[in-house]
Amino acid sequence: MHHSRxxxxxxxxxxxxxxxxxxxxxxAFGRPAVEDPANPTYIALQMRAGEVICQLQSVAHESRVHLxxxxxxxxxxxxxxxxxxxxxxEHHATWVVLExxxxxxxxxxxxxxxxxxxxxSRWE
Numbered sequence: 001m002h003h004s005r006x007x008x009x010x011x012x013x014x015x016x017x018x019x020x021x022x023x024x025x026x027x028a029f030g031r032p033a034v035e036d037p038a039n040p041t042y043i044a045l046q047m048r049a050g051e052v053i054c055q056l057q058s059v060a061h062e063s064r065v066h067l068x069x070x071x072x073x074x075x076x077x078x079x080x081x082x083x084x085x086x087x088x089x090e091h092h093a094t095w096v097v098l099e100x101x102x103x104x105x106x107x108x109x110x111x112x113x114x115x116x117x118x119x120x121s122r123w124e
Contacts, residue, residue, distance in 0.1 A: 002073035003117035004080075008053040010066050010107070013107050019112045020091055025056060053112055066104070069096075070111040070120075080123055102108045 013021040022033040022043040031045040031054070045054040053068075071077040078096050082088060090097040095109030111117070 001069060001122060002011050002076045003120035003122055004069050004071035004077045004108075005117070005120035006052070006067060007070040007111070007116075008055060008068035008111050010068060012059040012061065012064050012066060013056055014059055014061065014063045017054060025054075026063075029054070031084060038111070067106045068112070069106065069108045070113060070116055071108060072117060074108055074110065076123070081108065082105045 009078065011021070011025060015021050018040075019033075019035070022045070025044075026045055028121040029045060032045045033056075034046050036042065036044070041058050042106075043056045043102055046057075048053055074094070076094060078086075078088065078098065081098055085101040086098040087100050087101075088096060089105065095107045097105055097107055098107050
């Protein structure tokens with residue numbers, strides 16, 4: 001048995017100025033940008049309680065938006081989604097990039113939300 005839920009919108013930014021991109025999205029959403037010096041590839045927006053997590057990520061590929069699913073068992077969730085028709089694209093230490101049958105890429109990774117597994121689906 002494992003749990004999973006939609007958790008995060010990642011704004012992939014092909015830019016050398018992630019801070020500038022974060023300034024735009026921070027102002028657009030009315031949420032402060034929070035930098036983590038230990039992880040300069042990401043800048044989070046400080047969302048309100050109950051809102052979906054939103055992060056900006058510096059990437060080499062074209063700019064786009066992707067979704068994250070958080071789970072307490074990455075391997076089991078990936079297997080479940082592959083059985084539904086997703087295709088595994090890349091494996092990383094704590095997450096896996098998948099592609100939906102319709103071509104959208106998304107990630108499956110460990111929980112990011114403080115209240116996980118609240119409101120998560122339970123899979124057996």
